[in-house]
Amino acid sequence: xxxxxxxxxxxxxxxxxxxxxxxxxxxxxxxxxxxxxxxxxxxxxxxxxxxxxxxxxxxxxxxxxxxxxxxxxxxxxxxxxxxxxxxxxxxxxxxxxxxxxxxxxxxxxxxxxxxxxxxxxxxxxxxxxxxxxxxxxxxxxxxxxxxxxxxxxxxxxxxxxxxxxxxxxxxxxxxxxxxxxxxxxxxxxxxxxxxxxxxxxxxxxxxxxxxxxxxxxxxxxxxxxxxxxxxxxxxxxxxxxxxxxxxxxxxxxxxxxxxxxxxxxxxxxxxxxxxxxxxxxxxxxxxxxxxxxxxxxxxxxxxxxxxxxxxxxxxxxxxxxxxxxxxxxxxxxxxxxxxxxxxxxxxxxxxxxxxxxxxxxxxxxxxxxxxxxxxxxxxxxxxxxxxxxxxxx
Numbered sequence: 277x278x279x280x281x282x283x284x285x286x287x288x289x290x291x292x293x294x295x296x297x298x299x300x301x302x303x304x305x306x307x308x309x310x311x312x313x314x315x316x317x318x319x320x321x322x323x324x325x326x327x328x329x330x331x332x333x334x335x336x337x338x339x340x341x342x343x344x345x346x347x348x349x350x351x352x353x354x355x356x357x358x359x360x361x362x363x364x365x366x367x368x369x370x371x372x373x374x375x376x377x378x379x380x381x382x383x384x385x386x387x388x389x390x391x392x393x394x395x396x397x398x399x400x401x402x403x404x405x406x407x408x409x410x411x412x413x414x415x416x417x418x419x420x421x422x423x424x425x426x427x428x429x430x431x432x433x434x435x436x437x438x439x440x441x442x443x444x445x446x447x448x449x450x451x452x453x454x455x456x457x458x459x460x461x462x463x464x465x466x467x468x469x470x471x472x473x474x475x476x477x478x479x480x481x482x483x484x485x486x487x488x489x490x491x492x493x494x495x496x497x498x499x500x501x502x503x504x505x506x507x508x509x510x511x512x513x514x515x516x517x518x519x520x521x522x523x524x525x526x527x528x529x530x531x532x533x534x535x536x537x538x539x540x541x542x543x544x545x546x547x548x549x550x551x552x553x554x555x556x557x558x559x560x561x562x563x564x565x566x567x568x569x570x571x572x573x574x575x576x577x578x579x580x581x582x583x584x585x586x587x588x589x590x591x592x593x594x595x596x597x598x599x600x601x602x603x604x605x606x607x608x609x610x611x612x613x614x615x616x617x618x619x620x621x622x623x624x625x626x627x628x629x630x631x632x633x634x635x636x637x638x639x640x641x642x643x644x645x646x647x648x649x650x651x652x653x654x655x656x657x658x659x660x661x662x663x664x665x666x667x668x669x
Contacts, residue, residue, distance in 0.1 A: 328353075330384030331539035334503045340492040342485065343459045345507070346535070348379050348440050350410055355379040355537035357440075357447050357454070359466065360553060360663040361477070361514050362651050363529035370635055371518060371527055372419040372651030372663065373475055375454075375468055377447050379433075379440075382409045405434070412438035414449040415643060418473040418518060419650045424639045425520070427470040461533065462512070477516035479531055481509050484586030488563065489578070494536075495592075496567055497543050497576055504538035510553065510561040511584050530555065532663065545570050548668015550602065550616070552632070552652075555660040559584040562628070564591075564621065566602050568668065577602065581626055591623060599625050608637035608648075613669040615640065615648040630656035632664065 332351030349355055356378045363371040386409075410433035417426040429449050431438035438449040445456035445464070456464040463480040488494045488506035496502040512531035517524055532553045542548075551565040564579035577600045582588040591600060606618025617634040632652045639650030648666040653659075 327384050328540055331381065332385070334493065334505055334538050336490060336493040336503075338493070338505060340487060340505065340507060343442070343445070345505075346445055346459075346461055347442055348410075349505075349537045350379070350381060351385045352537045353381050353539040354541065356535070358534040358536070359454075359479075359531055360649075360651075361512075361529055361531035362555070362661040362663070363514060363518070363527040365518075365525040365527050367525075369420060369525070370651065370653075370661075371525075371529075372417075372635060373477070373518070374415070374417040374419075374649055374663070375452070375466060376415045377438075377440075377449060377452075377454075378413045378415075380411045380413065382411055406432070408433045412449050413644075414438075414452050415641065416452060416468045416470065417639075417641065417649065418475065418520065419636050419639050420520075421636055423520065424636050424650065425470070425473040426641045426643060427472075428643045461509070473518070473520050475516065475518045475527075477514050477527075477531075479512050479514055481512045483509065483511040483584050485509060486563075486580070486582050486586065486588055488580055489590065494578070496541055496578075497546070502540055502543050504536045504541055506534070506536045508535070508563060508582075509533040510555075510563070510582055532561075542567065545574065546576075548666070550619075551665045552619075552621070552662060554630075554632075554652075554654055554662035556628070556654075556658040557660065562662075564600075564602070579623065589626075591625065599623060605631065606633070606637075608634070610638070610640045612640065612642075612646060613648075615666050615669050617648070617664075617666075619664075628657055630654045630658055632662070634664065 331353045332349065356376055358376045359374065361373045363373060365371060412431050412433060414429045417424065429452060431449050433439060440447045443459040445459050445461055447454040452468045454464055454466050456462065466477045466479060468475050486508045488508060492505050492507050494504050494506035496504065510532045512533060514531045515528045518527050547568045547570065549565050549567050554562040556562055561582045562579060563582065567576040569575045579591040579600060580588050581591065601622040603620045604616030604618065605620050608615050608617045617637040619632045621632065622629050632654050635651040635653065640646065640648050650664065652662050652664045654662060
């Protein structure tokens with residue numbers, strides 16, 4: 277793509293603005309519908325631009341603290357709260373659901389200075405309750421073996437429309453809402469309503485938080501110059517109902533929460549990522565990603581093997597020729613892209629040798645940012661289920 281990362285970012289922000297003003301293209305979609313005109317690759321949105329150093333910077337010196345870090349970090353350029361779940365209906369049908377709420381700062385934090393005055397109203401712009409440089413975008417999806425539905429919403433940050441609140445903890449955008457009972461994310465309900473699908477889920481977890489990388493400092497490049505703050509909760513019990521085109525099913529299973537924030541998630545040469553959350557067994561999970569370089573040897577690999585008691589081990593490799601290997605073995609071609617939907621994954625040091633298969637290879641998210649996301653199953657030295665996200669294709 278010929279646009280620079282800076283131009284792509286501005287294009288997305290223009291899309292946000294148009295939607296808030298009511299110039300809103302249709303963004304709710306299922307497989308087979310046309311792709312919105314603003315189909316921008318998510319992988320291209322998260323690299324550096326000329327304003328990078330004006331935002332807050334990720335640092336290994338920053339210590340994650342809870343419940344404070346469940347809240348937004350508005351000085352950073354991008355942030356998300358991200359849930360995936362592998363569920364089963366009472367009839368034994370496999371279902372995947374995904375919900376993500378993104379926060380984006382439209383401009384760097386403004387240093388204290390004299391503000392210009394709105395002469396007509398004789399007030400400073402900062403005094404307006406509508407004034408904000410914070411935007412929210414939410415994505416939701418429901419996937420079965422034969423169906424894939426996705427939808428999205430946008431809003432400026434405002435308590436009436438989209439916000440993250442502290443006590444009780446809540447994340448919401450319009451009628452999509454994560455609502456906790458206290459200042460921690462669990463126990464909670466997650467409710468999403470869309471034209472073609474909806475879900476009403478109860479979520480609970482008693483497991484400790486998993487800090488990805490080194491105590492929540494997760495590097496994204498071999499030189500360590502690009503990183504995020506990142507923590508997860510892979511052990512969430514789920515029960516509730518889903519609805520597809522008017523048909524309701526009772527479901528139960530396991531969910532996975534990821535929290536991440538940064539001002540730069542990719543280097544200028546990285547194209548996107550291949551990310552996996554995998555349940556190796558009831559008490560052991562694996563988070564793994566590859567950030568793709570322009571050449572295969574330039575890709576960066578990272579993983580963490582996690583236990584339900586909160587313990588874990590980091591696995592990082594600058595090259596797939598070392599301890600970690602990820603090789604595509606099956607591809608799906610859509611109208612827009614070609615995605616690697618089956619993989620062979622090997623981690624020699626952990627004796628993990630598995631292959632993955634998508635529940636539904638036709639799970640492209642045809643939204644304003646295009647990517648592939650859906651449930652997977654694994655076979656090999658371990659058997660289980662998980663989720664996969666592919667960006668930048």
